[in-house]
Amino acid sequence: MAGSLLAPAPPAPDPAAPGGRLRRLRRALSERRTRFGLLNATPVVVYLLVLFVYPIFGTLLLSLKAEDGGWTLHWYADALRGANLDILLTTLRISAETSLLSLVIGFLLAAAVSRLKPLWAGLVMIIVIVPHFISALVRTYGWIILLGEHGVINDALTGLSVPGAPFQLLYNEIGVVIGTTSVMLPYTVLLLYAVMRGIDRRLPAAAAGMGAGRLTIFRRVYLPLVAPGLVNAGILCFILCLGYYLTPALMGGPKQTMVASLITEQVMRQNQWNGAAALGIILLLLTFAGLLLLRLVKSARDAARNRGVS
């Protein structure tokens, strides 16, 4: 489903010449490369149909089933009302905050790393990624030791007599965003690092040669070159965050419930599959909206570039 959204629009059908279209299709199919490609694609398509499309379709049906067996939108109305709506909005807000923060930190980190020698760059990347081989539960307990009221950071701040210390860095939204940002950081760093490595070093040099200052080079040359990576990383972060729940559950307060926690609660404790299915579909639609946004931004950029060329 995601593929069809992102795929380029099919060529407009030509009702005047059905024979011509058929001939083109036949010719395309008779090419060895096409047949080989189709053969190769079959396992993946079957795999996706059985294990992805079918279950999602089942979830969709479940979310539309009334308790008496008829059809209803009751579960969606329920999901968009009262505490459930709050939870949905909280999820969106935390996801947005997390993607913004991990973009900023990821940008700084990736920019620094891309200037390092490959050996050092590799080492820094390992440091960014290795914590994610540790179980999320253990990592979260690590955060408690670091961020708690009597944790390392607050002890240091109190020791330095910083006004207001100790700060509450856990069991509120700050705690959640710190936790989820650390989880999402590798994605942004890796994506941005790849984009930054691909930038032609001669371009900033040429701009400098033309008399541009550092800020102008950054704003007019470097940033536009990195922009596609920023958009991709930001939206990837956002989408991944939407379905995340372990870290928010462990590092947040009662107000930082994410939709995924609500789904778990409904299925595991209340045996309420319909409501959970409706929430799942809403999450899926939000993900599609993110992907669609990505596509729109891309085509807008392409259009702008074409105008600039002509």
Next chain:
Amino acid sequence: MRDARIDRRVFLRGVGGVAAGITATSLTACGTGTGRSVEGGGKNSKTLVVRDSGGTYGEANRKAVYDPFTKETGIEVKVVNIAYAQMLAQIQQGRPQFDVIDDSMADFVLFKQEDAAEELDFDRLKNFKKAGIAPSLVASNAVGKNYWASVMAYRTDAFGGKKPSSWADFWDTGTYKGSRALQALDADLPELEFALLADGVPLDGLYPLDVDRAFKALSEIKGSVKKFWDTGALPGVLLGRKEVVASSVWHGRLDDLIAGGSPLAYQWNGARRQSNGLGIPKGAANIDAAYQLIDFALRPEVQAAYAEIYPMGPSVPAAYDKLPSATAANLVSSPEHLESGFDLDVQWWIDNQEAVSKRWQEWTHA
């Protein structure tokens, strides 16, 4: 070898299924029918399958109950760890792969609603008659095996020598200063009872719970609750790191910390008890052996051996005659603790869980 045995079982069960179909009417008439004893019964069945929840709980079962049982009767005990929904699905298909269910008494109420567990014939449980198990732990389809509890825990170094002695003290953040933690909805049933006890409701007047009053009392302490914990290990971490000075906790979870010298203690007044029981699924293959195992698990010495390994309270009071007083003092069903705590009303929670969950979610977001 083992595979061959399973094949034989499945085959026999198939034969038994046909027999059961034919004698369906007589089966319903006389309860544990004769069709079953043909297939599974007596001397030629040497393996019994028990469902339990596994983990350290299951290991304690193995050491204290299953292995001694095998030694005495020659019947081997195999274990499966499947969840409620899977058990129910297998029973409803008529082919449960287990003969004994070790599960919470709450699940047995649900099994009763689904008509999925055998009505027990208590005449076949010799040890039951003299066991003196509390009536709240005896259902028509299950008999209580042991208690667990949610209790209060606090840091002994937090209140300048004062010791909180009730949920009212827990709520009294003026006298007992410091952050609190309570259990979240994700972990188990919300702790409305503790709020009501703190608000002055007597132990024997809790049920049916006054939900409005409970949430009102919870609102009073909400500002001091730093974390609503959602995993059983978290209270120990929060108390150990001084994040909070008092918390509710599943009893037993702090034993290792206390043994390691952490300044923590349990407070038993107002402990909320729940219990695990044993029962037999409809369609079980080895009913005779299943009764034998349940009867065995109710012996005082077996109950005592279990409590020595795992900090859950025996359901048979006579087990305390065989336990050292130090062990008994840390068990939820010791005579004093039975007085100072209460049994969770399973039926009330099953009837009201959905509404309370919804209310809880709205309350946390208010």
